[in-house]
Amino acid sequence: MKSEFNYELKPGVKVRFIQNKQFKSVQMMISFIHELKNERELASRTLLAGILESSSAAYPNQHAITLKLAELYGATFGANTEVEGNLSLLNFVYSFVAPEYLKAGQSLLDESVDFLNQIIFHPRMENGMFKPEVFERQRTNLKTYIQGIVDNKQSEALVHVQRSYFDDPIQQNTPYGTETDYQELTNQDIVAAYDQMLRRDQVQITVMGDLDLDSLKRSLSKFEFRESARETLYEICYSQAAKDQVKVQTKTESVQQSKLDLIYHLPIDAHQDRMFYAAVVMNALLGGSPQSLLFQNVREKASMAYYAESSYSALRSMVLIQTGIQATNHDSVLTLIKEQIAALQQGDFSAEQLAKIKIELVNERQRMQDSPASSLEQAVLSELLARPLDSATQQNGIQAVTKQDVVAAASQLKLQTEFFLKGGMANGNH
Missing domain, CATH: 3.30.830.10 (Metalloenzyme, LuxS/M16 peptidase-like)
Structure with missing residues (x-):
């Protein structure tokens, strides 16, 4: 048996809570949603997700994040990007043990929200830029990953047929951008992408599990979302006219x-x-x-x-x-x-x-x-x-x-x- 609740945390920040007892864990996804304007955003948002996932001011490296997740009874966390039609989603995905399976009166909800708040809103910065070694490491990792896609002949053929078919350059590329994009992106570019994400993106918070609604509302209210004019999302489905010539x-x-x-x-x-x-x-x-x-x-x-x-x-x-x-x-x-x-x-x-x-x-x-x-x-x-x-x-x-x-x-x-x-x-x- 499940119940669903929908409400707006702040303008442009929506919450969908699916209350059920199906799983022993609580699932949470915070999606920053943006209608893509150019193909370079594919790379900048992917690189941003990698940087935010790997460190923050409170958790300066992957080891510190791993220790915190272990402290939260083996909670899991990751950040990723995906392209759904015309839209880019930058997701923070998190799960933790449901209160029913902890000691009486114990809940990991507040600590989990605090952890995610630190990751999303308090990145590891130095002189207004992302920590240089973090930026360079993530950029190198993604360049290697993109090269691996090109080296895989099935993936290479897919990229070629997409470039031939699609009129829109955004749809022609992999969801992660190109190796050239990563070579050209600067730390300043990613800081700008981060600021735009916080100010502009629509936000969808999806929570699924056995939680009390009032407790969830209180905890989610602690997220430091900005009061800003967020963009209106348009059509998710991409379409183009069929052509007569193959x-x-x-x-x-x-x-x-x-x-x-x-x-x-x-x-x-x-x-x-x-x-x-x-x-x-x-x-x-x-x-x-x-x-x-x-x-x-x-x-x-x-x-x-x-x-x-x-x-x-x-x-x-x-x-x-x-x-x-x-x-x-x-x-x-x-x-x-x-x-x-x-x-x-x-x-x-x-x-x-x-x-x-x-x-x-x-x-x-x-x-x-x-x-x-x-x-x-x-x-x-x-x-x-x-x-x-x-x-x-x-x-x-x-x-x-x-x-x-x-x-x-x-x-x-x-x-x-x-x-x-x-x-x-x-x-x-x-």
């Missing part, structure tokens, strides 16, 4: 396994109800499951791919298909992929196939509701979309999808971009 790009590298990636425009986003779930089921049937057409027909029966999968982004109105293949099989694989999509559009799949896919999707949702982290992320996204996304709602939406719904969703797919990372000895682009 972009085709090939890059040759000395790699053994070639990558063929495609992006299809699908004008169904997360705001739509019935068709959103139809698109979810359609994607699972296409390539989002071991029971899917791409997996069964391209990878297993034809033995034409090392992997063949699809993913649907309801926040970007697109379906991405990724395959790992032999370069000589390019034309055959492309034909097979198009045949699987045509089969969905023509309803050439059985009721049994559809039923199995729906059962698999429902089981996934049931497993997600048993995960505190997944439940928390679901609650935050639900708030941003202003629509219910709890496990029961999603299961009902999936179960209601018919064969006709899947055909209707598949019929709206329109190929936009092909990128082929071709294995070979020569280097170059075409």
Whole structure:
């Protein structure tokens, strides 16, 4: 049994409290939400999250933070950034033992809020800048991480196909920015990003667990949020018009396994109800499951791919298909992929196939509701979309999808971009 409470802590700072006894811990996420204006913000906000996560004035290094978390009976903490459609979320994620599992009368709520307040509002500064060694260490770590993405050929192909497809430079990049961004960002840039975050960002505080509402309100009121004019959030879902001409790009590298990636425009986003779930089921049937057409027909029966999968982004109105293949099989694989999509559009799949896919999707949702982290992320996204996304709602939406719904969703797919990372000895682009 759970109850939900929503209120505004300060203008632009919203609280959503999901009161339940499902988990032995209390989950808390503080999300600073900003509509991205340029691609460089991807890197600056990611670097800022890394700096704030690693130290503060009260906890000057990772060791001090670890000791404090141990003192709080093994509380967990982390900071991260994510991109949801047009929005950037800089999250502080925290969990601690629920009062029920402590000594009578004991609660970690006040101490937890104080810890997070120190981390968020009292960073480790020196002469108005972040501690130089902290800044440099985090910047180096992220440059290395970005280089690792580029060195992974599956990730490299994904970046290339996104750059070919998206009109918006923000959507073209990884959610963490580029290596060039990290080389150019200065300590002063990150201090400015931090100040803007505190003044400008909308804030969503999501708390889930067995707590007393009045106690929670008293504790959260201790956060030092500024009284400022925060930006109004606009549309979370990114969209762009479909184009009539397919972009085709090939890059040759000395790699053994070639990558063929495609992006299809699908004008169904997360705001739509019935068709959103139809698109979810359609994607699972296409390539989002071991029971899917791409997996069964391209990878297993034809033995034409090392992997063949699809993913649907309801926040970007697109379906991405990724395959790992032999370069000589390019034309055959492309034909097979198009045949699987045509089969969905023509309803050439059985009721049994559809039923199995729906059962698999429902089981996934049931497993997600048993995960505190997944439940928390679901609650935050639900708030941003202003629509219910709890496990029961999603299961009902999936179960209601018919064969006709899947055909209707598949019929709206329109190929936009092909990128082929071709294995070979020569280097170059075409």
